Amino acid sequence: MLVMGSMIGSGIFIVSADMMRNLGSGFWLIIVWVITGVMTVAAAISYGELSALFPKAGGQYTYLKEIFGKKMGFLYGWGLFTVIQTGTIAAVAMAFGKFTAYLVPSLNDAAPLFQSGEFKITWVQILAIAVIILLTYVNTRGVESGKILQNIFTGSKIIALVGLIALGFILVDISHLAENFSISDSYNNLKKDIQGNFLKEGWAPIEGMTLLGGIAAAMVGSVFSSVAWESVTFVSGEIDNPKKNVVKSMIYGTSAVMILYIAVNLVYLNALDRDGIAFAANDRVAVAASQNIFGSAGTIIIALLVMISTFGCDNGLILAGARVFQTMAKDGMFFKSAVKNNKNEVPENALWMQGIWASLLCLSGQYGNLLDMISFVIVLFYMITVFGVIYLRIKQPALERPYKTWMYPVTPVIYLIIGTGFCILLLIYKQQYTWPGFIMVLLGLPVYYFINRKKQA
Numbered sequence: 319m320l321v322m323g324s325m326i327g328s329g330i331f332i333v334s335a336d337m338m339r340n341l342g343s344g345f346w347l348i349i350v351w352v353i354t355g356v357m358t359v360a361a362a363i364s365y366g367e368l369s370a371l372f373p374k375a376g377g378q379y380t381y382l383k384e385i386f387g388k389k390m391g392f393l394y395g396w397g398l399f400t401v402i403q404t405g406t407i408a409a410v411a412m413a414f415g416k417f418t419a420y421l422v423p424s425l426n427d428a429a430p431l432f433q434s435g436e437f438k439i440t441w442v443q444i445l446a447i448a449v450i451i452l453l454t455y456v457n458t459r460g461v462e463s464g465k466i467l468q469n470i471f472t473g474s475k476i477i478a479l480v481g482l483i484a485l486g487f488i489l490v491d492i493s494h495l496a497e498n499f500s501i502s503d504s505y506n507n508l509k510k511d512i513q514g515n516f517l518k519e520g521w522a523p524i525e526g527m528t529l530l531g532g533i534a535a536a537m538v539g540s541v542f543s544s545v546a547w548e549s550v551t552f553v554s555g556e557i558d559n560p561k562k563n564v565v566k567s568m569i570y571g572t573s574a575v576m577i578l579y580i581a582v583n584l585v586y587l588n589a590l591d592r593d594g595i596a597f598a599a600n601d602r603v604a605v606a607a608s609q610n611i612f613g614s615a616g617t618i619i620i621a622l623l624v625m626i627s628t629f630g631c632d633n634g635l636i637l638a639g640a641r642v643f644q645t646m647a648k649d650g651m652f653f654k655s656a657v658k659n660n661k662n663e664v665p666e667n668a669l670w671m672q673g674i675w676a677s678l679l680c681l682s683g684q685y686g687n688l689l690d691m692i693s694f695v696i697v698l699f700y701m702i703t704v705f706g707v708i709y710l711r712i713k714q715p716a717l718e719r720p721y722k723t724w725m726y727p728v729t730p731v732i733y734l735i736i737g738t739g740f741c742i743l744l745l746i747y748k749q750q751y752t753w754p755g756f757i758m759v760l761l762g763l764p765v766y767y768f769i770n771r772k773k774q775a
Contacts, residue, residue, distance in 0.1 A: 319465075320550045320634050321571025323472035326479070327406075327631035328413030329543030330579055331604035331624050334586055337536040338596040339516050342506025344498030344587040347595075350533055351583055353736060354540040355576030360733040362547060362572040363724050364704045366565035369551050370721035371710070373560035376645030377551025378703055385706040388649070389766055394699050395646045396762030401679075401692050401755075403639040404672060406546060407632055408679040411446035414628040417621045418445060420605075439681060447677040449629065453636050454673035460662035461556055464637040471630025478623045479578055482608070486585030489611045494594075498587040508596070518597055534743030538693045538751055541740070543579065545696055546631075547572045549638035556641075561720045585611075640668040651769060691755035694744050698756075701737040704730045 334347065341347055368381045376383075379398070383391025419425035419442050430438040457464040509520030550567050554560040582604075586595055589607040598606040604624070608616030640656075644665035647656035653671065660666035707723055707730050723729050744752050 319469050319472040320553070320638065321547050321567050322476065322575050323468050323630045324546040324549040324634035324638065325544060325571070325575045325631075326472075326475055326578070326627055327410045327543070327546075328417075328624060328628050329539065330582055331620070331627070332413075332601045333539030333543055334583055334603045335596060335598045335601040337539045338592060339508050340532045340536040342508065342521055342532075342592065342596075344495070344592070346529075346533065347536070347587070348580065348583060350536045350540055351576075351580050353533075354537060354544050355580065357541075357733055357736045357740075358544045358547065358576055359569070359572050360729050360736075361700050361704055362568040364707045364730045364733060365548060365551065365568055366721050367707050367719060367723045367726075368703070368710075369554060369564040369568070370561045371717065371719060373554050373564065374645075375553060375555030375641045377554060377642065378548050378699065379552075379642050379645060381551075381703055381706060382699075383649070385710060386702070388651070388770075389763075390702070391649075392646070392651050392766045392769075393759055393762045395642060395651060396765060397692070397695055397699070397759045398639070398642055399652075399672070399675065400762075401758065402696060403635060403642070404676040405679055405692065407450060407635050407639070407672070407676040408446070410628045410632045410635065411449045411676070412442065412680060414449055414625055414632070415442035415446040417624040417628070418442075420602075420621045421618065421625075437683070443680050443683075446680045449632060450636070450673050450676050450680070453629075453633050454669050456633070457637050457640070458660060458662065458664060458666045458669055461553075461637070461664055464633060467633050468630060468637065471626055471633060475623065475627040475630055476578070478626065479582065482604075482611075482620075482623070483578070483581045483585055486589055486607065486611050490589050491610075493588050494591045495584070495588045498592060516596070518593065521592075530743055531747035534740055535748050537740055538690065538744075538748070540579075541693055541697060544572075544576065546635060547575070549634055552638040552641045565721045636669065636672065640665050640672050643668040643672060651766075690751055691758065693755070694741060694752040695755040695759050697737050697740055701734055701741075704733045704737075 337347055337350060341350065365378075365381075368385075369377070372380050372384055374380060379391050379395045382394050415425075425441050425445065428441050430440050431444065432439040453467075456467060506521045506523060508516040509522050510516055547568060550557075550564055550571070554564050557563055586603050586607050589610040590598075590603070594606055595603055602620075604620045605617050608620040610616070612619055643652050643656050646652035647654060647668070653667075656665060656668040656671060658665070658667055708727060710717065711726070741752075
């Protein structure tokens with residue numbers, strides 16, 4: 319439930335619009351989701367070996383620290399706190415606020431509480447912060463409280479998604495599936511006007527490297543929707559028999575979610591034509607599809623589904639993230655006060671530090687840009703961690719491995735090949751997604767040396 323709940327947030331209901339604008343083909347849209355699925359499950363299978371070797375809290379931070387040293391572990395933790403985990407918490411909370419405002423228009427229509435130039439504080443932002451504070455508080459009450467909430471909300475959204483998938487094929491009067499797949503042999507991409515906006519009548523054939531650039535740009539959306547499954551490794555220290563259960567939860571959870579994602583996209587392709595997906599109002603593809611499936615009630619149904627989904631997703635992210643910062647604090651790599659557990663045996667200080675920073679990101683309005691910039695870095699850290707499986711096999715072949723990566727070395731190599739291709743294509747075609755995030759993580763280096771100056775002396 320933690321794996322699936324942390325993965326399924328707002329992305330699956332929105333990102334397919336931008337992906338279609340970059341690809342222009344239902345065929346390539348599904349191919350990109352399949353590539354992302356293979357990539358995600360391959361990473362989860364590879365992580366399984368590391369989670370069994372290091373079955374304690376901290377997850378990816380612990381793996382990187384143990385394999386490549388404290389500096390690499392800190393840079394990952396720095397990126398996680400400054401934007402990866404907190405930025406995702408903020409983005410998902412804002413999605414909850416925006417879809418609530420869809421049901422309660424007065425939230426959107428209300429004047430900003432504060433405005434100075436382009437900076438403003440709206441009621442939607444306040445609602446997002448309220449959700450973060452509420453869920454942070456619930457998680458300070460003990461891991462059982464967070465677990466119950468996670469199970470209820472994740473169970474609800476899985477049932478709702480399965481229902482949407484089934485009814486998306488039964489209730490649609492006119493299926494667009496065939497026409498969306500029939501254009502697969504004439505790759506398409508949208509032309510833009512001088513302001514950089516996509517032109518609705520601007521579909522133009524593309525091929526070769528330009529198509530690969532479109533695939534890489536589209537994968538930013540599918541990758542964003544498919545991260546955070548590693549959250550379960552952050553709480554390994556609080557899971558029964560982590561050597562076995564963390565491995566199973568990652569592999570089963572990621573596989574189930576990627577199957578759901580591909581099925582949901584087939585529903586979009588069935589219910590809407592290409593323009594209907596690419597130009598859905600505010601990129602709310604799920605809302606547009608639901609109108610065709612359920613009629614006028616469809617928008618209410620999907621808005622409620624997204625609210626349930628984002629609420630449960632944020633709970634999983636908040637529950638898991640604080641454990642990493644607590645582990646970092648124990649290593650002298652984070653605020654000392656984050657070490658302590660409260661009377662409910664949970665890291666209350668780390669939870670509130672994470673919640674306050676995520677709330678500030680909500681107010682900044684920059685979390686969306688930050689997440690776009692960090693997609694490259696997230697995959698880069700995944701690749702370094704997956705490479706760690708191969709590195710340890712070579713360096714320490716005698717280590718007792720309670721779980722060994724299935725189809726080693728093929729599985730980690732598959733991830734490394736796809737990840738490398740994705741990163742190289744982004745560096746060539748979409749540099750706005752690469753350098754800013756990379757620089758942000760590198761800013762952690764002076765912080766690392768500052769923290770360690772006394773130890774070195």
